[in-house]
Amino acid sequence: MNLNALGALKHKTSSQAVNLESIMHARERLDGMAIMTPLVASRFNPNVFFKCEIFQKTNCFKFRGAYNKISSMSAEELERGVIAFSAGNHAQGVALAAKLCETSALIVMPENCVREKFTATKEFGADVKLFGNSTAESFQYADKLAGKTGMAMVHPYNDPEVISGQGTVALEILEQLPDLSNLFVQIGGGGLLAGTAGAVKSINSKIKVIGVEPEGAAKMRTSLRNGYLTTIQNPRTIADGLRISSVGRLAFNLAHKYVDEVVTVSDDEIINTVSILCKSEKMVVEPSGATGLAAILNRKMNLSGKSACILSGGNVNFEWFRKIIT
Amino acid sequence: MNLNALGALKHKTSSQAVNLESIMHARERLDGMAIMTPLVASRFNPNVFFKCEIFQKTNCFKFRGAYNKISSMSAEELERGVIAFSAGNHAQGVALAAKLCETSALIVMPENCVREKFTATKEFGADVKLFGNSTAESFQYADKLAGKTGMAMVHPYNDPEVISGQGTVALEILEQLPDLSNLFVQIGGGGLLAGTAGAVKSINSKIKVIGVEPEGAAKMRTSLRNGYLTTIQNPRTIADGLRISSVGRLAFNLAHKYVDEVVTVSDDEIINTVSILCKSEKMVVEPSGATGLAAILNRKMNLSGKSACILSGGNVNFEWFRKIIT
Numbered sequence: 001m002n003l004n005a006l007g008a009l010k011h012k013t014s015s016q017a018v019n020l021e022s023i024m025h026a027r028e029r030l031d032g033m034a035i036m037t038p039l040v041a042s043r044f045n046p047n048v049f050f051k052c053e054i055f056q057k058t059n060c061f062k063f064r065g066a067y068n069k070i071s072s073m074s075a076e077e078l079e080r081g082v083i084a085f086s087a088g089n090h091a092q093g094v095a096l097a098a099k100l101c102e103t104s105a106l107i108v109m110p111e112n113c114v115r116e117k118f119t120a121t122k123e124f125g126a127d128v129k130l131f132g133n134s135t136a137e138s139f140q141y142a143d144k145l146a147g148k149t150g151m152a153m154v155h156p157y158n159d160p161e162v163i164s165g166q167g168t169v170a171l172e173i174l175e176q177l178p179d180l181s182n183l184f185v186q187i188g189g190g191g192l193l194a195g196t197a198g199a200v201k202s203i204n205s206k207i208k209v210i211g212v213e214p215e216g217a218a219k220m221r222t223s224l225r226n227g228y229l230t231t232i233q234n235p236r237t238i239a240d241g242l243r244i245s246s247v248g249r250l251a252f253n254l255a256h257k258y259v260d261e262v263v264t265v266s267d268d269e270i271i272n273t274v275s276i277l278c279k280s281e282k283m284v285v286e287p288s289g290a291t292g293l294a295a296i297l298n299r300k301m302n303l304s305g306k307s308a309c310i311l312s313g314g315n316v317n318f319e320w321f322r323k324i325i326t
Numbered sequence: 327m328n329l330n331a332l333g334a335l336k337h338k339t340s341s342q343a344v345n346l347e348s349i350m351h352a353r354e355r356l357d358g359m360a361i362m363t364p365l366v367a368s369r370f371n372p373n374v375f376f377k378c379e380i381f382q383k384t385n386c387f388k389f390r391g392a393y394n395k396i397s398s399m400s401a402e403e404l405e406r407g408v409i410a411f412s413a414g415n416h417a418q419g420v421a422l423a424a425k426l427c428e429t430s431a432l433i434v435m436p437e438n439c440v441r442e443k444f445t446a447t448k449e450f451g452a453d454v455k456l457f458g459n460s461t462a463e464s465f466q467y468a469d470k471l472a473g474k475t476g477m478a479m480v481h482p483y484n485d486p487e488v489i490s491g492q493g494t495v496a497l498e499i500l501e502q503l504p505d506l507s508n509l510f511v512q513i514g515g516g517g518l519l520a521g522t523a524g525a526v527k528s529i530n531s532k533i534k535v536i537g538v539e540p541e542g543a544a545k546m547r548t549s550l551r552n553g554y555l556t557t558i559q560n561p562r563t564i565a566d567g568l569r570i571s572s573v574g575r576l577a578f579n580l581a582h583k584y585v586d587e588v589v590t591v592s593d594d595e596i597i598n599t600v601s602i603l604c605k606s607e608k609m610v611v612e613p614s615g616a617t618g619l620a621a622i623l624n625r626k627m628n629l630s631g632k633s634a635c636i637l638s639g640g641n642v643n644f645e646w647f648r649k650i651i652t
Binding site for chain 1: 361364366367369378380381383384385604605607608609610611640644647648651652
């Protein structure tokens with residue numbers, strides 16, 4: 001084996017792992033690109049803090065993982081462009097990251113995606129195709145296209161660079177609130193949970209990390225209870241970003257290692273939390289983004305000390321939003 | 327004159343002035359009481375920054391001035407309680423500050439005040455009386471009550487301690503964004519403008535301070551053009567917090583000294599800005615709070631460098647809010 005090949009192997013190995021080093025490396029890449037979003041204290045409970053990824057570029061944390069992934073690609077990969085599938089927030093993150101890395105992006109979204117997310121993705125300059133009725137169907141189509149075109153897949157969660165990028169959220173939270181006791185993280189494909197849990201537990205293993213899922217899409221809890229990665233049937237929830245049949249394998253492995261507990265919340269609890277965030281906290285948060293806080297507000301855990309949740313995205317459908325802020 | 331009387335006189339004199347010292351003193355008093363609110367970059371213009379007083383206690387900057395005033399009162403004054411008049415945001419600030427200083431508060435609000443502001447003021451524990459159809463009419467009633475009861479008036483803007491408290495907003499902005507070039511501040515009674523202009527110009531006279539008024543309530547611009555404090559007839563604007571016939575004398579004097587320019591915006595421009603803040607920036611801001619940004623978005627000035635505006639309050643009427651986020 002010559003040195004170049006050894007170098008490539010080492011690089012490959014290192015990029016496969018999600019650990020404090022890979023997350024800190026992601027933070028360096030994101031420096032000056034992602035926004036260090038504010039951590040805001042709740043006006044109604046001084047022990048509750050909001051990490052406001054609604055003020056991130058594309059109004060969602062997803063830009064972090066997408067940019068970390070795409071900016072680590074080789075010139076050759078960038079030449080061919082990137083492809084992704086997404087219910088909408090990863091779509092926008094990939095579209096903007098691709099633009100900043102001067103490569104082209106093709107995004108497959110399900111036909112029933114939130115209109116605002118579709119429009120925004122196009123506005124960031126991506127080529128968007130609507131296909132299927134779920135992200136699983138969009139994935140199959142995107143995967144086929146990737147095979148045909150040679151474009152590199154930017155998976156929304158089952159990718160170490162993507163997970164490491166999402167983990168940077170937790171590095172910032174720990175800087176902003178060093179005496180954090182509990183971190184609540186909602187679970188879609190599990191990338192945000194895996195990355196933040198990895199960061200938090202590597203820095204201070206005493207901090208509790210609690211995953212939060214909608215009752216109708218409890219794929220991580222089911223998997224952890226079964227002890228193996230499990231696909232659930234017909235996930236149903238108002239939180240479109242969390243409406244997924246299965247978490248990623250990498251996320252499952254990391255959650256198994258690092259996450260203290262996974263709790264569930266009902267759609268009514270999520271909707272009520274979106275309304276409270278708007279009316280009392282003056283923030284526009286989509287259902288998926290409000291799910292972590294829903295677990296805090298509805299006392300799904302006995303808590304002591306300071307708790308943070310991640311308001312992960314603000315890309316609501318405003319027709320729906322208007323109805324719930326009565 | 328004995329020493330006690332001299333001390334009282336000195337205290338009186340020092341508390342009459344608004345300057346960098348009085349504003350820094352206010353900041354000490356507010357330390358641990360007011361929230362150091364985040365300065366957030368716009369997602370759509372990296373040269374525009376929002377000082378998010380919508381995340382302040384009572385969702386408005388008014389708590390700063392009210393707390394600075396009430397916490398500086400003598401035990402004797404606190405014994406008698408405080409009285410205030412307000413369209414709604416100062417009302418909440420005084421109600422909370424009085425509660426924290428363990429004194430009672432009586433607040434007079436106009437009968438047509440925003441329902442949410444009335445409810446919140448009562449919830450903070452104040453005794454609320456509805457009187458008149460404008461803050462001017464509420465003031466007359468409150469002034470009469472103050473005379474009768476001996477309760478100390480906490481004026482919403484024509485008071486050096488109140489103005490100094492509001493000025494702390496600018497100290498924070500300059501820490502958060504040292505290379506600020508332009509600060510836009512909306513004008514109700516002028517307390518926020520006077521305090522922030524005083525702070526900014528004392529620290530860096532090169533930074534431009536621009537006052538912003540609704541076209542239908544251009545009392546400061548009229549006064550500055552006339553060269554004397556002028557009362558306008560029938561102020562009309564959607565921005566209820568800025569719907570005032572005259573700025574305060576102190577604010578006028580400070581604005582005359584420190585403010586570079588006063589521009590006006592239309593109600594349509596204000597409403598459109600509230601909508602943009604909600605849909606694109608994911609923040610709930612009331613019309614008065616969005617007025618400074620309306621001047622930036624509608625290019626009322628030729629700008630270079632970084633601009634900040636103060637999202638001064640988030641206490642919207644949600645019935646109205648729902649209609650404008652279409």
